[in-house]
Amino acid sequence: MDYLKKSVRDIDVKGKKVLLRCDFNVPQDADGAIADDKRIREALPTIRYLIDQGAAVIICSHLGRPGGERKMKFTLTPVASYLSELLGQHVMMAFDSVGNDAKRVCDAVKPGEVVMLENLRFNPGEEGNDPEFAFRLASLADVYVLDAFGSAHRAHASMVGVAKYIPAVCGLLIEKELGVMGKAMVAPEHPFVAIMGGSKVHDKLGLLNSFIGKCDAILVVGGMAYTFFKANGGEIGESIYDGKSLELVRGLYAEAEKKGTKIYLPVDTVIADKFSNDANYRVVPAGCIPAGFMGMDIGPKTVEEFARLIHEAKTVVWNGPAGVFEMPNFAHGTEGIARAVAESDAVSIIGGGDSAAAIEGLGLQDQVTHVSTGGGAAIQFLEGAELPGIAALLDK
Ligand code: AMP
Numbered sequence: 001m002d003y004l005k006k007s008v009r010d011i012d013v014k015g016k017k018v019l020l021r022c023d024f025n026v027p028q029d030a031d032g033a034i035a036d037d038k039r040i041r042e043a044l045p046t047i048r049y050l051i052d053q054g055a056a057v058i059i060c061s062h063l064g065r066p067g068g069e070r071k072m073k074f075t076l077t078p079v080a081s082y083l084s085e086l087l088g089q090h091v092m093m094a095f096d097s098v099g100n101d102a103k104r105v106c107d108a109v110k111p112g113e114v115v116m117l118e119n120l121r122f123n124p125g126e127e128g129n130d131p132e133f134a135f136r137l138a139s140l141a142d143v144y145v146l147d148a149f150g151s152a153h154r155a156h157a158s159m160v161g162v163a164k165y166i167p168a169v170c171g172l173l174i175e176k177e178l179g180v181m182g183k184a185m186v187a188p189e190h191p192f193v194a195i196m197g198g199s200k201v202h203d204k205l206g207l208l209n210s211f212i213g214k215c216d217a218i219l220v221v222g223g224m225a226y227t228f229f230k231a232n233g234g235e236i237g238e239s240i241y242d243g244k245s246l247e248l249v250r251g252l253y254a255e256a257e258k259k260g261t262k263i264y265l266p267v268d269t270v271i272a273d274k275f276s277n278d279a280n281y282r283v284v285p286a287g288c289i290p291a292g293f294m295g296m297d298i299g300p301k302t303v304e305e306f307a308r309l310i311h312e313a314k315t316v317v318w319n320g321p322a323g324v325f326e327m328p329n330f331a332h333g334t335e336g337i338a339r340a341v342a343e344s345d346a347v348s349i350i351g352g353g354d355s356a357a358a359i360e361g362l363g364l365q366d367q368v369t370h371v372s373t374g375g376g377a378a379i380q381f382l383e384g385a386e387l388p389g390i391a392a393l394l395d396k
Contacts, residue, residue: 004178004182004395004396005169005393006170006393007169007174007175008169010169013053013143014054014055015055016142018055018058018145019058019060019143019145020058020060021060021147021148021151022147023039023043023148023373024039024040024076024079025039025061032073033078037086040082043059043171044086046147046172047114051114055143056109056112056115057114057115058117061079062119062121064119066119067121068121068128076118087114092109092113092116093116093118094115094116094117096118096122097117097123098123098133098136101118103140117140120156120158126158128157129156131157134158134165135165137161137162138164138165144163144166144167146169146174146393147171147173148174149372149373149377150373150374151377152174152388153377154388159392163393168392174390180347181349181372183347184317184347185381188214191309191312191315192216192317193218193309193312193316193317194215194218194317195310195320195341196221196320197220197337198222198354199222200224201245202244204319206383207319209255211317213255213261216260217264218256218261218262218263219310220264221306221333223240225265225286225295225298227245228249229286231246231247232287234288234289235289236295237289237294238291238293265287266286266302268284268286269283269284269285269286269297269298270282270295270297270330270332271289272294274294275296275324277327281296281329283300286302296327296330297325297330297331298322298333299333302333303322303332303336303337306336306337311340311343311344313346315346319355320351320354321334321355322334335358337358338359338364339362341359342368346369350371350372351372351378352376353375359371
């Protein structure tokens with residue numbers, strides 16, 4: 001995948017109207033208040049850059065799943081108000097995304113001002129990638145800037161359609177995503193260690209496959225490790241495993257052997273007598289889990305051994321927790337991995353979702369090179385798949 005794409009810094013936006021696609025799909029509480037403002041804060045550098053450069057900024061985003069209908073539960077109005085506070089300047093809200101109000105507001109917007117269009121998904125044309133919807137959206141601006149990495153794997157109108165009509169570049173958030181992750185995937189420094197966890201082996205087989213031959217070591221942790229033990233003939237008790245992936249996992253070993261990638265499994269496991277934080281638990285050697293018990297976390301010896309490998313690495317990619325980290329008694333393995341990644345001098349990339357939450361929960365986000373903003377998109381990017389939103393941007 002070509003990650004050398006033009007960014008907003010490669011073009012002149014002075015006096016231009018810029019349509020900025022953000023990911024403002026923020027979690028809200030029952031009263032509609034913004035429960036986590038991370039995505040809004042992350043968008044600030046690009047918005048401020050555009051304001052400083054003298055552009056008029058027209059922000060668009062989706063929020064939730066209104067299913068192509070105007071459902072006010074999913075209005076972006078609270079996001080516009082919140083953004084106004086963060087920016088210290090008024091963000092004007094348009095009451096639609098491509099209709100008369102959007103046109104009126106965008107016709108009037110001046111350099112240095114910011115407006116926000118209403119939820120793109122109030123119109124079925126967004127998710128349907130309708131060319132007419134994309135054209136009307138593009139007609140509001142002179143230039144398009146994509147800064148919604150988390151949606152870049154979706155071929156929706158505001159991600160790919162608009163780029164057919166006006167010049168399209170990436171924002172500062174995506175520029176960083178592409179810079180760090182692109183280099184890691186195309187020309188990583190070795191040793192390159194991938195840590196793969198979480199529960200859904202099947203979803204991550206593509207990523208595992210793409211790491212074989214590229215990485216020196218793959219450390220398999222979390223629920224997915226039991227499928228690996230099962231495939232190797234280990235005893236896993238009542239631990240989760242994916243019976244449909246056993247053959248594929250055996251195939252991975254064969255490939256890894258051929259291509260010089262070493263697959264490491266945990267050496268010890270924290271087992272519990274039920275799936276609950278107040279279960280009885282103890283540590284046993286991995287692959288020797290008695291009936292009636294399930295593996296909930298990697299054990300302390302594994303943390304120690306894996307930390308050593310992580311410390312020796314020059315590139316580290318981590319995706320997925322090492323245990324049921326939502327339960328404090330089974331969060332130690334994930335915390336140990338998070339600390340090892342943070343301590344290492346390697347270029348370290350956290351592939352979104354739970355691993356990002358674990359790093360941020362420990363306040364270690366500033367000690368890693370990059371926490372990707374897009375879960376599914378990050379995985380697809382690391383797999384080497386072409387993300388439609390990125391492919392649509394101008395090449396450098
Ligand atoms: P995924 O969506 O595949 O990244 O998996 C994330 C989920 O895996 C988290 O909710 C963890 O609680 C879960 N998980 C991690 N380790 C285990 C385990 N040993 N048994 C069951 N679930 C696990």
